[in-house]
Amino acid sequence: MTDGPADEAGPLLRVRGLTKHFPVRGGPVRAVDGLDFEVRAGETLGLVGESGCGKSTTGRLLVRLLEPTGGSIEFAGHDLTHAGRRHLRPLRGQLQIIFQDPYASLNPRHPVGRIIAMPLRVNRIDPPGGTRARVRELMERVGLNPEHHNRYPHEFSGGQRQRVGIARALATEPRLVVADEPVSALDVSIQAQVVNLLRRLHRDLGLALVLISHDLAVVRHLCQRVAVMYLGRIVEIGDRDDIYHRPQHPYTRALLAAVPHVGQFGPAGRLRLTGEAPTPLDPPSGCRFRTRCPRARERCAVEEPALVRRDGGGQATACHFPGPDPLPAEPVRAMA
């Protein structure tokens, strides 16, 4: 709740109990239902999950394109949760977003130079050396020919356009960039280039990155930490290696199992996700994953598991029966 300068010791982004409900007929859609996580300066966090799990909504909440229903978002010591446009304005430049669709995210009527300069213009930032020089520098940095600043988006390929979108996000020298599925709309051959670009930018500029993706390979390549979302909640969060090599939550294990050559683990690799994810309109009681979980027990239907750290390390799991190994055949009633 502090309005003062960022506490350098604390995390850059702190999210507590973040909730977003969309009112529709038949009750609210609980798209995001109580998220807690932090992102430190210069850190990369991957947000993974199936489509519809609320990760994109989370991305939009972080840059306040949506207003949260509950919880709080604190960025560099400022509470953004319900800040108005005027209050957000000084922070906008430090918090940028890259969109999934490189076609829809660029204004077709503007030359790319103007698109890239847009955040400078709306925030009335006059960079040293002038806007033109800054645009050239940004275009070079993302691997575009600066001579092409007068061209229009339709004259660029999808990968190039995504570079324009990235350049735009970088224009104001942000400290945190939310990348919402930045490569999923691109050809596979192009994806690697863009992923590498993001990686290089992170390294060179030291920006914090929240990468939202359903692609575990991309996340593994880019992120230091990973949060796994299911039906609006984080089911597991931890360092990359922990998540990929020692997944505790059955859902994480199932996700990894579905992707060849990403996770190598033991017998649990046989886990298969069956059926559709339940609707966020009416999530299951207790543990939300229980309807598709091979380990589900009576307790799972009654009690919602909290996200708890294990072993005092950075890895936290929301599961009553976590662990790498298959459960004993006998349900452990005593634990309930």
Add this chain to the structure above:
Amino acid sequence: MRQRAAVAVGGAFVLVSALSACSANTGGEPQVDTGRQATGVIATDPRDSAGPAPEVAGARRGGTFTILRETPISHLDPQRTYSFAGLMTVPLIARTLTTWKDDGEGNLRLVGDLAETPGRDVDDDCKVWEFRVRDGVRFEDGRPVTAREIGYGIARSFDPDLAGGPTYLQEWLVDTPQYDTAWDFQANRTSLPPGLTTPDDRTLRFEFARPRCDLPFAVSLPTTAPLPSDRDTGVDLGNAPFSSGPYKVTRYRAGVEIVMERNEHWDATTDPVRHQYPDRFVWSFGPTPDAAANRVIADNGADQSALSWDYVPASLIARVAGDAGLRARTILSPTPSANHLVINNARVTDLRVRQALNHAIDREGLVKVLGGRHVAVPMTTLMPPATIGHRTYDAYPAGPDGDPDKARELLGGQRPELVLGAADSSLEQQVATQLKGNLERAGFTITIRNIPDDAKLDEIKKSGNPWDLYLGSWAADWPSGASILPVLYDGRTIRAQGNSNHAYFNDPAINAEFDRILTLPPTEQSRQWAELDERIMEEHAPVVPLYVDVAYLVHGAKAGGIFVSSVFGSPALVDAHVKP
């Protein structure tokens, strides 16, 4: 897209080639009998009123005579009818106290119809009139017509439920325009209105508080059609009138057609004007004037013995007039409907301005705007030439095109700014445009202000209306100066609204002349009205006489005996017959 363009270009090409194929218009004047004057008199000799009417040359009995008209006749109740179509149809199914012997060429003679003569002025003061009812006239059920049924007909015209017809008799009998409150017909069904008596079955007696020298004319209107009280169906009478004339209504389909067939109880020897040639008359409603004219021109089947009731529409005049083969099937006749450029004398008080307007007017150009001599003929008098005793004169001779120089001279350098109120109908807008150009060339400044077409008549009838000039027309109910000059120019009648004197002209000397002439015997009046007409124009120029309407009719090759009524300007049906 390209196809559309090609069609367009092709269409335009066809039109252009069609156009270049037509021949050059070299002009040529149509002939309208414009010098005609009514020589009407009231026939005092009973022999003039005796039947039967002379046979029409070439007429024979039989056949169906059809009349085509766009708008239906709303009803045929004699006491309620006032439209030209109604006034021309009612004589076929109803007799009236007097009627006009009319040759369609201005020779008019008022004769007795139900009456043996056109009335007797008992004390020579026009206050007491007696009519002796003819013997042998019968209703369609064979009952004889007596003074009682005629009196009942007049009495029922007081019924406010049966309004719509002429109101002269009603107003004169009780001496007030609010006649229906002065005498309540519905409460006195068995009696006659005050002033009207039937001393015996063959005598009808009118007594008035004031001299009513025009009574013989007024009783020619269908107010005096007879009706037995037991056959009075009230408002329903219009759909099934009870006939005393040569025809009776045998079928009445509202808005579609009216069929009239012979009434065998009608006796030709009792009737001075009517005939009974066709087996039946059929009014057929619906076809537009264009369609009706085209049908009778095409002359096929039943249309061969048909008449297109409306005047030939402007769009067809040049074609019909230019077709020599149609000449025998057209009738061209001036009507008594007179049109003036009315000057609001309450506003334009300078006589010289009014006279300058009269000098400036270009009647020839105006007639061209109206559609030529088949639509209008110029007129320089207050009363139309069809008025009994009319004399042609031109108080401000300026030639057919007007004399702008003379007008300027009269104006003496001033440039009067006048507002011309014009209805927003297409035709009147063009007439107003013509008048504006015409008068501005003669040194006036004219502002045209539009008045909604349907409101114009009411507006210009309001005294204190804001306009200086407007177009006005007057069609009298009988061709006597008494029904024109005092009605239009007696300044003592001016009230807040509903003025017929819409020139708002008021001159005591002229008013006194009205009083003097109105008490003269009708036969002596006509010459005096004509003199007064000229005097008013010379001394006061209250209006600019413009033109009289011209009737231009076309009928099928087998339709005969049609002429234009000199009284109403519409086709008369009493001589109609179907040629073999």
Add this chain to the structure above:
Amino acid sequence: MSLSPAAGPVPAAIGSGGTAGPPRDRRGAGHSPGRLAWLRLRADRTALASGAALVLFLLVALAAPLIELTYGIGPRDQFQDRLDGFGLPLGRAGGVSGEHFFGLEPRLGRDIFIRLVYGLRTSLFVALAAAVLTSVIGVVLGTLAGYLGGWLDAVVTWITDLTLALPFLVVALVLPPMLTLRFYGQRDTVPAAFGVGVLIVIFAVFGWTGTARLIRGQVIALREREFVAAARASGAGPWHMLFRELLPNLRAPILVSFSLTVPQFVTGEAALSFIGVGLTEETPSFGRMIYQSLEYLQTDPAFVLFPGVVIFALVLAVNLFGDALRDALDPKSAG
């Protein structure tokens, strides 16, 4: 939504180097969508022809007083001495001669050519002014309703429905006389410009709903696009949103709806004058001429032909050009 394949508004993505694209100048500047539309328009022969015709019409309308000067005849001059007894023009094809190019009107005997020139001026002025006004009202209300949504959208939608429910003819019939009376009393001269102005206002008041609905729909569609979200995420205010992000993308629908309303108002003016509601007799007008000419279809076809062909050509040119413009702006819609 995050897994859906990309679907962009532009049909053909041009290769990475842009080599497959249309020709570009040496500076390496790209072709804006507007410039591409212009290039497409220039390559369309129908567009060129109808555009040239429109320019010609505009020039004639603008130069009307000049034409009057060289022609030597004014729109109100009468030549009744050249009419016959029926008020019809003497001579061939409605009095066509070296002096009167298109002949004379029956009755009043005015010169058809110069009245058509001035009628064109009236017609184009009314149509263009009304179309501009219509577009402005429609775009402003449509954009506000679409972008801001909420109660404002509800109010604008309500006003739209109300306007659509208003009986156009009744208002067109009743309003002008009322306004005339209000502003000029019963006797003052009513300038022709007043009637023209009232007509334009009536057209605008009734004409904006189509544009507003179209623009509202477009804005709602655009509002969800990510470039708008990008601008918002950067903190762009409503001004930037509307004028920098949204409006440039609305140019095509605005132009198209403009090109549709112009001929609609040309014929609208004619139709109103046709039923006697439009301009006064003194103002030269296509509609009134055509209305008056129809009577003469049989007796003086030239009087029907000349105004008919001119208004037909004008409306056709505007429509064809509008079609071409739409094709050029949105090649997908081309047959």
